[in-house]
Amino acid sequence: xxxxxxxxGHEHDGTHLCAVVAGGFVEKSGRGWVDVGPGxxxxxxxxxxxxxxxxxxxxxxxxxxGLPLSGLDTPRFLSPDPWMSRLVGALANRxxxxxxxxxxxxxxxxxxxxxxxxxxxxAAPPPWLQQLRERVDDGDATSVGAxxxxxxxxxxxxxxxxxxxxxxxxxxxxxxxxxxxxRRLLAATDLPLADVAxxxxxxxxxxxxxxxxxxxxxxxxxxxxxxxxxxxxxxxAR
Numbered sequence: 001x002x003x004x005x006x007x008x009g010h011e012h013d014g015t016h017l018c019a020v021v022a023g024g025f026v027e028k029s030g031r032g033w034v035d036v037g038p039g040x041x042x043x044x045x046x047x048x049x050x051x052x053x054x055x056x057x058x059x060x061x062x063x064x065x066g067l068p069l070s071g072l073d074t075p076r077f078l079s080p081d082p083w084m085s086r087l088v089g090a091l092a093n094r095x096x097x098x099x100x101x102x103x104x105x106x107x108x109x110x111x112x113x114x115x116x117x118x119x120x121x122x123a124a125p126p127p128w129l130q131q132l133r134e135r136v137d138d139g140d141a142t143s144v145g146a147x148x149x150x151x152x153x154x155x156x157x158x159x160x161x162x163x164x165x166x167x168x169x170x171x172x173x174x175x176x177x178x179x180x181x182x183r184r185l186l187a188a189t190d191l192p193l194a195d196v197a198x199x200x201x202x203x204x205x206x207x208x209x210x211x212x213x214x215x216x217x218x219x220x221x222x223x224x225x226x227x228x229x230x231x232x233x234x235x236x237a238r
Contacts, residue, residue: 005053018042019088023058027051039080045072071118083124112167125165187227
């Protein structure tokens with residue numbers, strides 16, 4: 001938003017989240033004003049409010065979840081903490097350059113952590129769960145059962161903890177991570193599709209094809225042509 005802009009009676013329909021990436025604003029709340037600075041997240045259900053943007057303006061990440069969040073009888077202002085600040089930065093960066101798969105991944109975790117904080121639970125994921133997530137994202141994990149055995153936790157406990165902190169199921173995250181790796185390989189290399197499948201963690205090329213078609217509605221070859229359109233575009237006639 002430009003510097004010095006003022007909104008009076010600004011309205012939102014439905015659940016609305018605003019994470020301040022840079023700059024900020026002040027918002028009238030009750031009889032006073034709340035200073036909403038970098039890293040702060042403002043959440044409300046349908047609302048009408050007055051806000052004044054700072055002299056430096058504001059860069060905000062706005063989300064409309066579509067689903068209600070509990071604990072929103074009045075607007076809430078979540079102060080920045082290291083974990084949430086990292087998530088806000090990751091979302092802002094991915095909005096610029098990442099694939100929809102990676103944006104969805106960051107958004108799922110962001111919304112899960114928002115709900116935890118609305119419930120008064122702001123602790124970061126335990127170290128073992130963070131390590132497990134890194135294994136998944138690095139492509140070093142094959143199944144939920146194998147991860148549960150490796151980390152010495154019950155499958156049910158693992159599934160609940162993962163969804164609570166990351167906003168999606170572990171099995172879905174395994175699928176999503178394979179897709180993200182495959183998409184990157186298709187965009188950045190000319191590897192045969194069988195090698196893309198093996199490198200990304202699929203059983204074979206057919207498994208890759210089924211996964212890409214189910215998630216993205218296309219084939220790996222067609223996706224590669226889209227990602228490589230700058231290479232395959234015809235040379236203009238002279």
